[in-house]
Amino acid sequence: MHLTLYTRPGCHLCDELKEMLLRIRPQQAFELSEIDISREPALERRYGRDIPVLLIDGVEAARHRIAETDLRRKLEQRQSG
Numbered sequence: 001m002h003l004t005l006y007t008r009p010g011c012h013l014c015d016e017l018k019e020m021l022l023r024i025r026p027q028q029a030f031e032l033s034e035i036d037i038s039r040e041p042a043l044e045r046r047y048g049r050d051i052p053v054l055l056i057d058g059v060e061a062a063r064h065r066i067a068e069t070d071l072r073r074k075l076e077q078r079q080s081g
Contacts (some may be wrong), residue, residue, distance in 0.1 A: 001030040001078055006053040008038040013064060014052040020068055021054075028075045030056075 003021065007014035021032060037043040037051060047053055054062040054071075061074050 001028075001075070002057055003030050003032045004055040004058075005032065005034045006037050006043065006047055006051055006055075007034055008036055008051060011051055017052045017054060017062070017066070020071065024068065024072060024075070028072070028079070030075065 005014070005018060005021065007018070018034065025032070035043065037047050050063060052062070052064070053060060054066070056074060056078050062071065
C-alpha cells in the first residue's frame with residue numbers, strides 16, 4: 001500500500017497528519033511519500049491551501065483533517081480489499 005502526503009513547509013495540519021501516520025505505521029504496513037507542493041507549480045495551483053491531502057494508492061482519503069480511527073479504518077479496508 002502506498003500513501004502520498006501533499007504538504008508544504010509551515011503547515012501545522014500537515015505536520016499533525018504526518019505525526020499520525022508515523023504513529024500508526026508500526027501497526028499498518030505502508031510506504032509513504034511526502035510531496036512539497038510549493039516546489040511544483042502545478043500542484044500548488046491544484047491544491048493551494050487545501051492541504052494536507054492524503055492519497056491511499058492514488059485515491060484521495062483525506063483533506064485537511066482526518067480522525068485517527070477513520071484513517072486506521074481506511075487503511076485496514078484497503079489492506080483487506
